[in-house]
Amino acid sequence: DAKTTQPNSMESNEEEPVHLPCNHSTISGTDYIHWYRQLPSQGPEYVIHGLTSNVNNRMASLAIAEDRKSSTLILHRATLRDAAVYYCILRVEKLTFGTGTRLTIIP
Amino acid sequence: ETGVTQSPTHLIKTRGQQVTLRCSSQSGHNTVSWYQQALGQGPQFIFQYYREEENGRGNFPPRFSGLQFPNYSSELNVNALELDDSALYLCASSLPLGEQFFGPGTRLTVL
Numbered sequence: 001d002a003k004t005t006q007p008n009s010m011e012s013n014e015e016e017p018v019h020l021p022c023n024h025s026t027i028s029g030t031d032y033i034h035w036y037r038q039l040p041s042q043g044p045e046y047v048i049h050g051l052t053s054n055v056n057n058r059m060a061s062l063a064i065a066e067d068r069k070s071s072t073l074i075l076h077r078a079t080l081r082d083a084a085v086y087y088c089i090l091r092v093e094k095l096t097f098g099t100g101t102r103l104t105i106i107p
Numbered sequence: 108e109t110g111v112t113q114s115p116t117h118l119i120k121t122r123g124q125q126v127t128l129r130c131s132s133q134s135g136h137n138t139v140s141w142y143q144q145a146l147g148q149g150p151q152f153i154f155q156y157y158r159e160e161e162n163g164r165g166n167f168p169p170r171f172s173g174l175q176f177p178n179y180s181s182e183l184n185v186n187a188l189e190l191d192d193s194a195l196y197l198c199a200s201s202l203p204l205g206e207q208f209f210g211p212g213t214r215l216t217v218l
Binding site: 043044049 | 155
């Protein structure tokens with residue numbers, strides 16, 4: 001499986017945008033980029049996914065580099081409820097989670 | 108629409124025992140995946156079932172086995188429990204290749 005690299009942790013102030021980076025230099029042409037997040041004491045939840053084009057949904061935006069070797073999850077206005085571990089994943093039928101980025105939101 | 112549910116919430120077993128964990132899929136989903144999450148780590152894929160057949164397996168020994176029933180609910184069985192099996196066990200239901208919906212997990216402690 002293609003591997004992803006994410007920072008271990010990030011902090012952001014409440015109500016400000018958050019940019020969570022992910023490197024995936026060995027991505028194959030058919031790998032979709034998926035983001036899941038895991039809130040404390042809960043199972044992971046789907047956030048967004050994309051292949052080549054930037055994607056938006058009600059939760060977040062996904063910006064994908066032109067060479068697809070990196071991507072950025074954008075939370076437009078972070079709230080305390082967005083504090084979670086965010087996982088960037090390249091497979092869909094079998095999700096291969098890394099250790100993710102622990103996002104802390106500062107009130 | 109009922110989400111993914113798992114039972115029990117917590118479980119304590121001793122080394123060498125056997126355990127069965129249960130998962131009810133979200134309505135309409137025919138695929139279920141099981142994951143093991145050790146403390147401080149991301150979930151690790153155990154196996155996936157599609158229409159009652161195993162459809163992929165991660166790097167787990169044969170003492171981890173599963174079943175999927177005609178109503179798409181599922182069981183994870185672990186035999187000969189070891190201390191390292193202590194973890195949060197997550198199931199996720201989906202349509203094939205679709206977004207996975209996770210349950211809250213079962214916390215297993217092996218003493």
